[in-house]
Amino acid sequence: MQHIIDTFVQRHKRPQLVNIQKGKKVLVLAPHPDDEVIGAGGSLLKHRDYENKVHIVFITDGSKGRTREQSIEETIRVREKEAINLCNVLSADYSFLKCKDGEYIPEQSKIQWMRKKIESYNPTDIYLPHLDDSHRDHFMTNILFFEALNSLPEQGRNIWQYEVWSPVSPNIVINISNEFERKRELMLLYESQLQLIPYDKIMEGLNKYRVATIPLPGIEYIEAFHHSDEQEYKNNVRRRQGE
Numbered sequence: 001m002q003h004i005i006d007t008f009v010q011r012h013k014r015p016q017l018v019n020i021q022k023g024k025k026v027l028v029l030a031p032h033p034d035d036e037v038i039g040a041g042g043s044l045l046k047h048r049d050y051e052n053k054v055h056i057v058f059i060t061d062g063s064k065g066r067t068r069e070q071s072i073e074e075t076i077r078v079r080e081k082e083a084i085n086l087c088n089v090l091s092a093d094y095s096f097l098k099c100k101d102g103e104y105i106p107e108q109s110k111i112q113w114m115r116k117k118i119e120s121y122n123p124t125d126i127y128l129p130h131l132d133d134s135h136r137d138h139f140m141t142n143i144l145f146f147e148a149l150n151s152l153p154e155q156g157r158n159i160w161q162y163e164v165w166s167p168v169s170p171n172i173v174i175n176i177s178n179e180f181e182r183k184r185e186l187m188l189l190y191e192s193q194l195q196l197i198p199y200d201k202i203m204e205g206l207n208k209y210r211v212a213t214i215p216l217p218g219i220e221y222i223e224a225f226h227h228s229d230e231q232e233y234k235n236n237v238r239r240r241q242g243e
Contacts, residue, residue: 015170015224017214020046027123028056028092029145031137032065032101033083034190038203039162040127041183042176042223044090054092055121057114058083059141060101065193078192086189102137106144114148123157130161130168130226131236138164146237149230159233161226163206170224173213180207180221 026047030036036044036056047054058080066075080096087094095117097110104110118126128145129138161168176183187200194200210222228236 013171015173015213017175017216018172020050020052020174022050022052023124024050024052025122025124026052026054027118027121027126028054029059029126029128029141030056031059031129031135031141032062033058033079033086034187034193034199035129035138035164036127037086037183037186037190038199038206039129039164040160040223040225041186041203042179042207042221043127043160043174043225044092045179045182045186046174046176048090048092054090055123056083056087056090056092056094057097057117058094059097059144060099060104060137061096062101064101065196067196075192079190082190082192086186089186089189104137104140106140106147110144111147114144115151118148118152122155125158125160127160127162129164130166131240132166132168133164134166135164142237146234150234154230157230159228159230161228161233163224168224168226170210170213170226172225172227173210174223174225175214175219175221176207176223177218177220180204183207183221 020043024047028036028040028044044054061076062079063072063075065079083094097113099110128141131142133139184200187203207221207223210224211219213224214222
């Protein structure tokens with residue numbers, strides 16, 4: 001019984017309010033174009049303001065995010081254009097892995113690509129959706145990342161797991177009150193997706209809700225993350241594989 005209580009207390013500690021640091025080299029894994037904004041857009045703006053280098057990898061082609069009237073080819077073209085516009089605003093480099101939206105399972109060629117990207121780019125900080133996100137592509141992105149990371153030597157990389165479709169259990173939060181309006185502007189670049197779902201309003205609600213974790217004067221919007229080192233992240237994935 002005491003072990004259960006101790007585990008609960010450890011998992012539900014109030015998260016720490018931290019600041020983004022200068023001198024970072026950031027790799028962002030976005031299962032679909034727009035996930036990076038919803039989950040970490042304010043933090044990425046801080047990285048840009050500090051002139052930290054950012055590279056965003058868009059994992060899937062985003063082809064499921066379309067109206068009935070749109071073709072798959074047109075949807076992919078539009079979403080890539082929107083993502084490129086977003087990266088230009090953030091002064092970020094980018095890659096498109098072009099996995100099939102809603103269907104991909106990490107294959108060896110994609111794992112090797114990711115391993116080489118991590119090895120060559122050598123990021124200090126990596127952002128991706130959290131392990132318990134309910135969207136299959138977000139979970140598959142974790143498997144892809146885990147398999148790539150597992151074949152590399154540890155180098156003290158920071159892993160930041162962000163939230164999109166399911167709340168994360170955060171241990172770190174970032175105050176993005178000064179960045180939120182610019183984050184909203186980033187989201188508006190994904191016009192094709194806002195025609196389907198009001199992600200800008202959902203994002204605002206999520207970032208306002210997170211203020212409850214740090215109820216301090218002047219804080220209006222917060223991004224929440226589960227932060228860990230490489231070893232802790234890999235151990236968490238292994239535990240889920242054993243469940």
